[in-house]
Amino acid sequence: MxxxxxxxxxxxxxxxxxxxxxxxxxxxxxxxxxxxxxxxxxxxxxxxxxxxxxxxxxxxxxxxxxxxxxxxxxxxxxxxxxENIINTSPIINIQKPKKESHIPHFLTDEEVAKMIEVAKEDEKNGKKHAAIIALLFASGMRVSELCVLKISQLEIDKSQIRVIGKGNKERIVPVSNNAISILNEYLEDLQSSIFLFPSVRSNHISRIHVGNILKNIAKMANIDAKKVHPHALRHSIALKLVNSGMDLRLVQEFLGHKDISTTAIYTHVNSKEIVDLVKKYHPMSKDNAEGNDGNLVKNL
The missing domain is CATH 1.10.150 (DNA polymerase; domain 1)
Incomplete structure (x- = not known):
């Protein structure tokens, strides 16, 4: 059954x-x-x-x-x-617990650039790994979408990719020129393949493999590997777009979110911005307080 x-x-x-x-x-x-x-x-x-x-x-x-x-x-x-197997559902009055509210991990532009730089140092797989990082960050696609991405979905001349998301829904995702350049370097060496990132063991690379690649590169780049995973790159570009003032519904479309409430999590002010705002506007901050009392903020 x-x-x-x-x-x-x-x-x-x-x-x-x-x-x-x-x-x-x-x-x-x-x-x-x-x-x-x-x-x-x-x-x-x-x-x-x-x-x-x-x-x-x-x-x-x-x-x-x-x-x-x-x-x-x-x-x-x-x-x-x-199917007329039962008459009524036994699931009644089962309350769903309130989901945890958390701010997702994200990487700075400098950290992403550092990871791409470190990835390229690998003579054997450098171009491939750099392309994976660049595409995840530039397109904001899910790792599951990246793994099954076919070369036929690339529209390099238009700097965009046709991404097949959840429920087989297709969306057009623009990709930056820098990411396209990194992708082209990888494609020059790619052997005949249906999938963009093929695997020896299967038709395409796996999510676990991508995760391991990112964590290994993060360690070599002296970046906290605990916060580095495929979805962190998706979070990073989403947060960047929202903080840049992009309309939330456009970000929703870009990410392929079904519910805009999922996208809305990126409207949370990140911790660095909170620190900067406190230092700027708090009455005991250096810029707004008389004398040297502003130094207290630095010591709190």
Whole structure:
């Protein structure tokens, strides 16, 4: 039944591969929790409540993951209803936890430039790694979108890329001249391939491989590797665009966000700006206070 549900999600709902993997894992975890004498068609609301109570008590599962698990089960039981396997869904009055609010990691322009510079020092894979960093930052694309990017999606003469995002939705993403230049250097040495970043083991490079590449380069560039991951580059260009005054809905379109509330997280003032504003306007700052009391701010 799970496989039939996943097939429905893939064909009818056009869900991404990563979402399908998450759905499958969520359903497997739930079925492992159920006692052997309870079949999925006989699940009751109390079973659902106890399952999520157990998760909250015995695991470090994030609120966002719990919300996804609730959505997975909700979609699954709705599917069973549509197939006339059950009459009502056992998921009722299950409250989703409030998702954690956090400001994402981001890199400065100087750090990105340093990583590209360090990447190029590798004679064997330097051009490839530099192209990966440049494209992730310049286009703001998701790492999953980068991994499956085909050469046929490149429109170098127009300095843009046709990116296939979640739900197979296509969007046109402009790319800077500097990124195009770095990409062209890589393409000169690329052997015949369908994918822009092919892999020996599979058709294209994996997300894990990209993550490892970035962390290794960050270490060599003396940048905190903990904050360096593929999505950090996406965060970085998004924050830069928002802080430059670009309309939020245009940034939403650029990033391929379905909900503008996801884009709105980049409207948070970053910590450096807070420090600069405090130093400029705080009555005890050097520029605004009489005498030497302004030095107190530097020591706080």
């Amino acid at each position: 799970v496989e039939k549900f996943l097939k429905y999600c893939k064909i009818e709902l056009n869900l991404s591969k990563n979402t399908l993997i998450a759905y499958k894992k969520d359903l497997e975890n739930f079925m492992e929790y159920l006692p052997s004498d309870i079949e999925i068609v006989n699940v009751k609301n109390t079973d659902i409540e106890n399952y999520f109570l157990t998760i909250k008590q015995n695991s470090k599962c994030r609120a966002s993951s719990i919300c996804r698990k609730i959505s997975t089960l909700s979609h699954f039981f709705k599917f069973l209803i549509s």
